Amino acid sequence: MDVLSKLNILSAAAKYDVSCASSGSVRTNTKGVGNTYKAGICHTWTDDGRCISLLKVLFTNYCIYDCAYCYNRRSNDIPRASFTPQEIADLTIAFYRRNYIEGLFLSSAIMKSADFTLEMMLEAVRILRFRYDFNGYIHMKVIPKADDRLIHLAGLLADRMSVNIELPTQQSLKRLACEKDFDVIFNHMGFIDNRIIENTEERKKHKKIERFTPAGQSTQLIIGASPETDYDILMLSKRLYNQYHLKRVYYSAYCHVNDDSRLPALSKPPLLREHRLYQADWLMRFYGFAAEEIIDKDEPHLNEQLDPKVNWALKHPEFFPVDVQKACYETLLRVPGIGLKSAKRIIAVRRYSTLDTKSLIKLGVVFKRAKYFITCNGKRLIDDCGDISKKIVTPDKEIKTISNQIALF
Ligand code: SF4
Numbered sequence: 001m002d003v004l005s006k007l008n009i010l011s012a013a014a015k016y017d018v019s020c021a022s023s024g025s026v027r028t029n030t031k032g033v034g035n036t037y038k039a040g041i042c043h044t045w046t047d048d049g050r051c052i053s054l055l056k057v058l059f060t061n062y063c064i065y066d067c068a069y070c071y072n073r074r075s076n077d078i079p080r081a082s083f084t085p086q087e088i089a090d091l092t093i094a095f096y097r098r099n100y101i102e103g104l105f106l107s108s109a110i111m112k113s114a115d116f117t118l119e120m121m122l123e124a125v126r127i128l129r130f131r132y133d134f135n136g137y138i139h140m141k142v143i144p145k146a147d148d149r150l151i152h153l154a155g156l157l158a159d160r161m162s163v164n165i166e167l168p169t170q171q172s173l174k175r176l177a178c179e180k181d182f183d184v185i186f187n188h189m190g191f192i193d194n195r196i197i198e199n200t201e202e203r204k205k206h207k208k209i210e211r212f213t214p215a216g217q218s219t220q221l222i223i224g225a226s227p228e229t230d231y232d233i234l235m236l237s238k239r240l241y242n243q244y245h246l247k248r249v250y251y252s253a254y255c256h257v258n259d260d261s262r263l264p265a266l267s268k269p270p271l272l273r274e275h276r277l278y279q280a281d282w283l284m285r286f287y288g289f290a291a292e293e294i295i296d297k298d299e300p301h302l303n304e305q306l307d308p309k310v311n312w313a314l315k316h317p318e319f320f321p322v323d324v325q326k327a328c329y330e331t332l333l334r335v336p337g338i339g340l341k342s343a344k345r346i347i348a349v350r351r352y353s354t355l356d357t358k359s360l361i362k363l364g365v366v367f368k369r370a371k372y373f374i375t376c377n378g379k380r381l382i383d384d385c386g387d388i389s390k391k392i393v394t395p396d397k398e399i400k401t402i403s404n405q406i407a408l409f
Contacts, residue, residue, distance in 0.1 A: 006081040007091065013061040013072050014107055016255065054137065055095050056105040059083055059121050063109035067166070067177035069225045071257045072109045082111065085123035093132045103137030103159075104128070114146040122150060125157045137215070142188050144180055151188060152212075155195055160215040160247070163188045168236050172226035176262055189244045192217050196245070216247035223277060224254035224270040225263060229300035234280055238291040241284065251277045276302040283308055286340055287333045310336045313373055321375040324355050337370030357381050 058072075060082035066074040083091075088106065095101045106124065111117050121140060128134040140158040142151055155161055163185050167173045170182040192213060199212035219240065221233060237249045253269035280302060283289040287309070294308050295301075303311045313320065313336050322335050324346055332343040342364035346355065349363060355376050361367050371381055 001081055003083075003087050003091065006083055006087070007057065009079050009081040010058040010061055010083065011056065013109075014056050014058045014105075016071060016252070016257075053101050054103040054105045054139070055092055055101045057083075057088070057091075057107075059088065059106060059108035059117065059124065060111045061109045062111045064112065065110055065177070065179045067180070068258060068260045068262045069166075069176055069222060069254065073258070076258065083124070085120055085127055088121075088124035089127035089132060092128055093134060096134070096136060101136075103139070105139040107141035108143065110143055114143040115150060118143045118146040118150045118154065122154055122157070125154070129157050139215075142192070144188065145184055146188075148191055151191060152195060155192060155213040156210050158213060160218060161192055161213050162218040162220070163192070164220045165236075165240075166220065166222050167226050168221055168228040168233050169226070172228065176225065186244075189217065189219070189240070189246070193244045216245065218246055218248040218250060220250040220252055222254050223251050223274050224266060230273070230277060230280070230302045231295050231297055231300035233277060234284070234291045234295050237281055238284065249281060251281070272304050273302070276304060276308060280308045283312075288330050289334075307336075309334070310369070320373045321380065322373060323375050323378065324360065325350055325377045335370055335373045337366035337368070337373070339364065339366075 060080075061072045061078070062080050062082060063070075063072050063074050071078065088104075092101070092104045104125075106121055108117050108121055111120070121143075125138055125140065128138070137160075138158045139160040139162065140154050142154065142161050142163040144163065151161075165173075165182075165185055166180070167176060173180055173182050195212050196216065199209070202209045203211070221236070223233070233251070240246045240249055251274045253271050253274040254264075254266060255269050256263065256266055280291075280294045283294055284291055289309075289312070293312060302308055306314070313334070319334065322331055324332065324335075324338075329343055329347055332338050332346060333340070338346070342360075345363040346360070346365070349355065349359065353359070355363075357367060357371075360370070360374075360381070367381075374381060
């Protein structure tokens, strides 16, 4: 099979893996080609607003496992292909030189064994780094059950690594992917996390020591293939962020690709649920919300009608209104319609001027949302929000009205 046909098969097979958007690596270009500095990778937005791209491909889609939810599973009769390490390296460098991509996301099904597959992937990355002097971003998938020594080597060559959990509990993993083991996945995460911590300490003493996975690790969870609630999923994410210091948890709405009685018969992927989970995840990582503030055991699913921040605000009328002229950064972040950038801008601008509706809009505040929750120097900004803004001080009975109003936006 020629390389282009392989590329067609293996890039299409990689589309179900979403755990590749990333940023934060600082591999600078000392020689050769490529540079991740201030860039990051994948079809995502960098800090400076640029969209960046990567070659996202599987090394092989031959798999010895038979996970129920996976298109590439052993029992599916689909076109199969495998690259050689040299082919992966040549493709990456050729695409890079044509300016199609800025890096590589290399994942794989499991061919022969976990160690064999990871060794093949490592060889491809070795060629890129050492033969082609490629300094661009590389994200490598860790193959579950691979030897720690191989994972260690991968971490020295890749910018980011990910070990996909796929399903949020041991029971679901056993039911839908019986060859995989929850504990093994967590052991890999623990190993990578420990190596990152050790490497950071070593580099404080000896600057020239190679970086180990400088952009950290991530994982992916499939949403909707198993019965776990949003509460279960967010509690797991919390654990992953706190215990293993993951950079990102990716949520992937379950797509029905296999007819299997163990899987739910969803007519379409639960994209809105995925979206709400991303919003909740964002609140935990950047807005200072604890997972327990966003969701609780008695109401274990996120409200699909409202974004989790608005939902929280409507349940906590005692917190509002917030005075934008005086409130601290952390308090501003809790106001619906005020984001990370607009909160920073508010703090900067209010030092020398009094804020009003116009200036808030200029600073990037989504006023139609924020107006219900804010005051300025004790006064409500009611010029174009009418009486509804007063209702936030009357908890409970008015919440539904406000919620309906907000849902309209
Ligand atoms: S191991 Fe990966 S590629 Fe193989 S069947 Fe399971 S999810 Fe699919």
